[in-house]
Amino acid sequence: MxxxxxxxxxxxxxxxxxxxxxxxxxxxxxxxxxxxxxxxxxxxxxxxxxxxxxxxxxxxxxxxxxxxxxxxxxxxxxxxQMQQLTAPANSRYAPVVIPTYNGARKKANLTPLLALLLARRGVPVLVHGVLRDAGRVATAEIFEALQHPLAQSVSEAKAQMAAGLPAFIAIDVLSPAMTRLLAMRRILGVRNSTHTLVKILQPFKQAALRLTSYTHPEYATMLQHYFSEVSPHARGDAFLMRGTEGETVANTGRAQQIDWFHQGQCTTLVHTHQTILGDLPDSPDEKDAAVTAAWIQAVLRGEIPVPASIAEQVEHCVLVAKMLLEREKGG
Structure with missing residues (x-):
């Protein structure tokens, strides 16, 4: 399509x-x-x-x-109104879908690190979101600083995933119609329902694992009901967590709860830790895209350890993505 x-x-x-x-x-x-x-x-x-x-x-x-x-x-x-993708045929995992519509305002945006770590494990990863966000550092900007090409079409995204790379595709490409409604924020000054929808999109024809987040508690209640009762079998599973500045990557300063919705059942994978972990010893000094990209590269080279909360999130994603594919193949 x-x-x-x-x-x-x-x-x-x-x-x-x-x-x-x-x-x-x-x-x-x-x-x-x-x-x-x-x-x-x-x-x-x-x-x-x-x-x-x-x-x-x-x-x-x-x-x-x-x-x-x-x-x-x-x-x-x-x-x-949305383009759909097919997962790589030879993958051992169902794809993981990572929405990114907030970026970083206070701390470094580590969504690209999460995507790259998953892809390194062999998981097909689709990141979708905005290219820019005023006052914030968008995930797309960090991918560009990493010299990671942004997919200009669904075909390019599929090719990147088949090559073992995380694919970033802008919502402008995935759904121009939804992009137009997102842009209403600049006119009205407030977010609208489309900002909630883009964070729970499932663009794959096959089963996929969606990483989803919320900011306000009332949205947590609504989304819990949505994933467990209204849409329990929507081509895969979902992880729901309180967003890290709105992003679906685990917070390196305070572990937040991650709930897994599988066939209408909710399992808490990560419990909220009240202990403040504090900044990482070698965390990026700035939220700047280039600084964050350089830090991510150092992590991928093994010079800096992967933040424990993100490493745990990766493991949960890998296990569920493997289970999803096995279940789909088994009928």
Whole structure:
């Protein structure tokens, strides 16, 4: 599925009936059914909602918060507008999907290290996200500093994974329609439902392990319900953790809980450690992309030890990715 054109329908969607339900404030609003959520989000992705209605919808959902059925409906619509990939045929592991939409604001962004360590173990890794984020150091910038090419198409991403490299593909390539909705943040000044959706995308036709994160506790509750009850068999499993500045890489300063969602069951793999581990002795001095890239290269050469929390995260990913592929092959 290489076509990136947004599907167009001539008939605009009259969104007033949806806004009437979701726009009554945090306590008075009612959630949409999964079917209505899919219908509305499809129209939003296809450009069939006016700018005025779009602003009303995004702000109403921001105030109300998404229900699990709404997220499921939105996701069904998003998958119809998203390119899909196939995993390398000769891999011994199911692919691992790493979203990166936050980057680093205070400390070095070590998402590229996680991806490279997994790829070194033979796991197909797809990293997807934004190319830049004002005021933050994006994962794409660090990959560029590492002289790691960014995939310009699904075909390039597949080729990189087949060569044993982690593939980074921009959301602009993976889903131009979702990119347009993400960009609404620059106009409205606040995030919208699409920022939640991109962090739980599963772009593979086969089973994959998604690394997902949340920032606010209410999203943890919603996503736990989503992975365990609404979408327990969505082509693979998911790890859910509190984000490290929004990223899905383990925090090197304080171990945070990682929950594994497998066929509707939740298992806690890593428990929250209250002990503050402190900065690594040889941690990057700055969040700068070039400094972070040089530090990552030193880790990969064995000159600096892999942070213990990230090493543990890698092991859990490898074990589950292997199990997923074996289960899929076994039918």
């Amino acid at each position: 290489e076509n990136t054109d947004i599907k167009k329908t001539a008939e605009p969607l009259q969104a007033a009936r949806f806004i009437k339900e979701i726009g009554r404030g945090k306590n008075g609003a009612r959630s949409m059914s999964r079917e209505d959520a899919q219908l509305l989000y499809s129209a939003m992705l296809e450009g069939r909602v006016s700018d005025l209605e779009m602003g009303g919808i995004l702000l109403a959902m921001r105030i109300k918060g998404e229900s699990t059925d709404e997220i499921a409906g939105f996701m069904a619509a998003a998958e119809n």
